[in-house]
Structures are given as C-alpha cells and as structure tokens.
Amino acid sequence: DSGVTQTPKHLITATGQRVTLRCSPRSGDLSVYWYQQSLDQGLQFLIQYYNGEERAKGNILERFSAQQFPDLHSELNLSSLELGDSALYFCASSVNLQGGTDTQYFGPGTRLTVL
Amino acid sequence: AQKITQTQPGMFVQEKEAVTLDCTYDTSDQSYGLFWYKQPSSGEMIFLIYQGSYDEQNATEGRYSLNFQKARKSANLVISASQLGDSAMYFCAMRDEPSNTGKLIFGQGTTLQVKP
Numbered sequence: 223d224s225g226v227t228q229t230p231k232h233l234i235t236a237t238g239q240r241v242t243l244r245c246s247p248r249s250g251d252l253s254v255y256w257y258q259q260s261l262d263q264g265l266q267f268l269i270q271y272y273n274g275e276e277r278a279k280g281n282i283l284e285r286f287s288a289q290q291f292p293d294l295h296s297e298l299n300l301s302s303l304e305l306g307d308s309a310l311y312f313c314a315s316s317v318n319l320q321g322g323t324d325t326q327y328f329g330p331g332t333r334l335t336v337l
Numbered sequence: 338a339q340k341i342t343q344t345q346p347g348m349f350v351q352e353k354e355a356v357t358l359d360c361t362y363d364t365s366d367q368s369y370g371l372f373w374y375k376q377p378s379s380g381e382m383i384f385l386i387y388q389g390s391y392d393e394q395n396a397t398e399g400r401y402s403l404n405f406q407k408a409r410k411s412a413n414l415v416i417s418a419s420q421l422g423d424s425a426m427y428f429c430a431m432r433d434e435p436s437n438t439g440k441l442i443f444g445q446g447t448t449l450q451v452k453p
Contacts, residue, residue: 264444
C-alpha cells in the first residue's frame with residue numbers, strides 16, 4: 223500500500239458524459255501528479271499540482287481539468303468523454319517539488335471505461 | 338526532447354535466476370533521475386529503485402539493482418534470484434530535474450514472466 227488513495231476504482235460511463243476522479247496523497251506529500259495509461263499511448267503525464275497550485279502541464283486535453291484543494295486532495299475532471307478516453311488514470315504524490323530522491327508513489331488507479 | 342526506450346517487449350526467466358531489463362534514455366541535461374516501477378496484473382504501480390545522474394555508485398534495493406552506465410545512457414534493472422511474484426510489467430522512467438517539475442517520462446515497458 224503506497225498510501226495514495228484513489229476513488230472510484232472503476233468507472234463506466236457513456237460518451238459525452240462528465241466524470242470526476244478523486245485522489246488523496248500520502249500524508250505529508252505536497253505534490254500531486256496525474257497520469258493516463260492507455261494501450262496506444264502508454265503512460266503519459268497529464269498535470270502536476272504543488273501545494274494547491276498548478277506547476278506543470280503535459281498532454282492534457284482541454285476537456286480535462288484538475289485542481290488541488292487546501293487539504294491537498296486532488297480531483298481530475300473529464301468532460302465530453304469520448305471512447306478514446308478509456309484508460310487507467312493514476313494519481314501519484316511526492317514530498318516536494320524539487321529533484322533529488324523525490325520519489326513519486328502511485329495510487330491504485332481509476333479504470334475508466336467509456337461506452 | 339527527453340525519451341526513454343525499453344526495447345524488450347517481453348522476457349522470460351527461470352525462477353531463481355537473474356534477469357536484466359534494458360533501459361536507455363536520451364537527455365541533454367546533466368541532472369536527472371532514473372526510476373524503475375513494477376506493474377503487476379492487478380494494475381498498481383510500485384516503486385522499485387532510483388538512480389540520480391550524479392550518483393557514483395549503482396543503486397541497490399534488496400534483490401533489485403540498477404546497472405547505471407552514464408556514458409552509454411543506459412539504466413538497466415537487474416533482478417536477482419527471480420521469484421514467481423516478479424512476473425509483471427516493468428517501467429523505466431526519467432525525471433528532468435532542472436525543469437523544476439517532477440513529471441516522469443516513461444518507457445513502453447517490459448513484460449517479465451518468471452517460469453517455475
């Protein structure tokens with residue numbers, strides 16, 4: 223158990239819908255990262271928050287948005303869902319923004335299926 | 338642009354033997370970090386080992402060691418005394434430290450199957 227929690231574990235929805243994925247980081251971690259894992263794209267970085275502020279953006283679609291709340295939990299919102307958004311979405315957390323041995327620990331993931 | 342390459346889509350190893358999973362990387366930065374993660378069939382991503390670009394010694398964590406060859410830009414994972422529970426997908430990843438973000442760039446992964 224990494225200490226990172228994600229809910230829900232599975233999500234099945236229809237095209238055009240909107241969903242929210244939730245993540246609670248490990249106690250003491252200030253950085254939260256979201257990644258998408260799909261068969262065709264592999265593991266891709268989406269977005270990073272540090273202590274409530276957005277710090278880096280990766281290959282995140284405009285239909286997707288995220289935020290980190292004062293209690294440091296984070297939510298990833300996916301809207302106007304398409305079949306291609308079906309994937310495993312991971313949240314990871316780490317202690318701080320700087321480099322060094324700042325290991326990211328991953329949550330169990332949310333498997334999103336868009337029908 | 339930074340890139341991680343794992344050229345072995347799948348590998349087999351006999352139980353109790355050692356196995357090496359290859360990883361090469363491409364970066365123009367001097368400061369970077371290299372990671373290996375394990376993803377069992379259950380789906381979670383488990384951190385295994387870290388190597389910093391300035392670390393002079395190869396990292397080791399129990400049965401895992403990282404064969405870091407900076408000049409060749411390779412960071413191979415060595416698993417000694419393989420166990421059935423080592424069957425999983427393994428990902429090599431790099432963090433670009435000078436960019437002041439923590440984002441990881443992942444390779445395509447290698448599926449390891451341990452035979453009894």
